Amino acid sequence: MKSNTVYRTFNTEERRELIRITEDVQGAVDEAGISEGMALVSAMHITAGVWVNDDEPGLHADTMEWLDKVAPPSWKAPSNEVAEALLPEGGDYRHHRGGEDNGDAHLKNLLVHHQAILPVTEGRLDLGPWQQVFYCEFDGRRSKRLVIKVIGE
Amino acid sequence: MKSNTVYRTFNTEERRELIRITEDVQGAVDEAGISEGMALVSAMHITAGVWVNDDEPGLHADTMEWLDKVAPPSWKAPSNEVAEALLPEGGDYRHHRGGEDNGDAHLKNLLVHHQAILPVTEGRLDLGPWQQVFYCEFDGRRSKRLVIKVIGE
Amino acid sequence: MKSNTVYRTFNTEERRELIRITEDVQGAVDEAGISEGMALVSAMHITAGVWVNDDEPGLHADTMEWLDKVAPPSWKAPSNEVAEALLPEGGDYRHHRGGEDNGDAHLKNLLVHHQAILPVTEGRLDLGPWQQVFYCEFDGRRSKRLVIKVIGE
Numbered sequence: 001m002k003s004n005t006v007y008r009t010f011n012t013e014e015r016r017e018l019i020r021i022t023e024d025v026q027g028a029v030d031e032a033g034i035s036e037g038m039a040l041v042s043a044m045h046i047t048a049g050v051w052v053n054d055d056e057p058g059l060h061a062d063t064m065e066w067l068d069k070v071a072p073p074s075w076k077a078p079s080n081e082v083a084e085a086l087l088p089e090g091g092d093y094r095h096h097r098g099g100e101d102n103g104d105a106h107l108k109n110l111l112v113h114h115q116a117i118l119p120v121t122e123g124r125l126d127l128g129p130w131q132q133v134f135y136c137e138f139d140g141r142r143s144k145r146l147v148i149k150v151i152g153e
Numbered sequence: 154m155k156s157n158t159v160y161r162t163f164n165t166e167e168r169r170e171l172i173r174i175t176e177d178v179q180g181a182v183d184e185a186g187i188s189e190g191m192a193l194v195s196a197m198h199i200t201a202g203v204w205v206n207d208d209e210p211g212l213h214a215d216t217m218e219w220l221d222k223v224a225p226p227s228w229k230a231p232s233n234e235v236a237e238a239l240l241p242e243g244g245d246y247r248h249h250r251g252g253e254d255n256g257d258a259h260l261k262n263l264l265v266h267h268q269a270i271l272p273v274t275e276g277r278l279d280l281g282p283w284q285q286v287f288y289c290e291f292d293g294r295r296s297k298r299l300v301i302k303v304i305g306e
Numbered sequence: 307m308k309s310n311t312v313y314r315t316f317n318t319e320e321r322r323e324l325i326r327i328t329e330d331v332q333g334a335v336d337e338a339g340i341s342e343g344m345a346l347v348s349a350m351h352i353t354a355g356v357w358v359n360d361d362e363p364g365l366h367a368d369t370m371e372w373l374d375k376v377a378p379p380s381w382k383a384p385s386n387e388v389a390e391a392l393l394p395e396g397g398d399y400r401h402h403r404g405g406e407d408n409g410d411a412h413l414k415n416l417l418v419h420h421q422a423i424l425p426v427t428e429g430r431l432d433l434g435p436w437q438q439v440f441y442c443e444f445d446g447r448r449s450k451r452l453v454i455k456v457i458g459e
Contacts, residue, residue: 070223
């Protein structure tokens with residue numbers, strides 16, 4: 001069994017960003033020198049996610065709008081009455097008592113999931129025609145890491 | 154390390170369907186000839202999911218009803234006021250500007266997750282008593298693929 | 307390729323509990339005697355989950371409150387009007403016709419996801435500074451199992 005471990009650090013300009021990383025993952029597979037196996041892509045933080053979906057800006061904007069309703073931030077006004085009702089009773093997260101304001105980003109991490117595992121076949125990520133891999137930053141403007149772990153033969 | 158890769162193509166009659174695939178995954182494990190390892194089951198499309206849960210029709214109907222509220226379609230009337238409020242501002246997905254009408258299916262893919270990875274022990278999928286594997290089609294009536302990747306020894 | 311399979315059984319006092327299992331997973335890695343690989347952590351039941359997040363009680367309470375709104379139980383009054391609207395039409399789950407009352411726990415399993423896969427590097431779980439692994443019980447007070455499967459070399 002061969003393996004390869006690659007770390008990537010993000011420090012986004014915006015608080016929330018979607019960053020395409022398909023090519024980074026393929027690079028880690030190339031370096032591993034495997035033909036058959038798997039590539040695990042996992043955010044090392046609890047306010048970020050990894051999402052496999054379409055590289056289409058309209059969809060990305062839809063998804064960010066929807067995430068702000070289902071997992072509402074308290075650092076800005078809720079999007080609508082449903083978002084307001086999904087905030088904790090009293091309007092703010094208990095998690096913020098420690099000085100943080102990123103409670104919503106923890107719930108977005110839960111929804112999106114912090115990782116994906118990609119099949120590798122004949123040395124290539126075995127993805128469908130529209131599948132791209134994204135690092136999803138929900139609480140950026142600070143240094144955060146992602147790990148790519150490839151195993152196979 | 155041994156590996157085996159199996160593709161399965163679905164072309165559902167209905168727009169949305171849950172299809173049990175536990176037996177397909179066990180078949181891919183058998184073909185791989187492994188005793189210990191893992192089986193990755195991953196939709197190759199961005200409007201489908203893989204779900205491990207109970208093979209119980211009432212639960213499946215509950216889940217589809219709930220998914221239509223939390224990730225509402227715009228190609229039919231919203232289920233209720235909460236579903237309406239979870240649609241994008243203005244009532245339709247930006248993603249539909251390109252001619253699609255499956256924005257909700259992308260969000261259902263996010264919720265359900267597009268993949269699962271199953272442990273293999275002594276040559277069998279190491280699942281609990283009620284765990285079955287389902288391919289979840291949210292935008293069918295067209296040819297769509299799933300990949301099963303088994304690795305182990 | 308080496309492998310190690312460890313089962314852990316939970317029988318919680320409360321109906322819902324979050325139980326930290328990071329140390330159990332590291333123990334299974336140690337026993338496997340691998341340096342590089344992956345550890346799959348998977349609930350063997352369909353009303354439990356595995357979550358990688360912060361070990362912070364405020365966050366845990368926030369998450370449980372939020373899960374009860376998005377995936378509402380019918381064995382107690384809904385948290386608010388949004389939770390009520392996310393219950394099935396008629397107010398109860400079809401799944402309960404068989405005598406169960408845990409429909410919400412199946413949806414929480416879907417949201418949280420029933421598994422996570424952790425990278426192993428130089429013999430250690432390759433987690434970020436605040437990442438801890440939790441078994442999430444949503445329908446406890448009965449014996450339920452989790453499987454940890456480690457593969458690597």
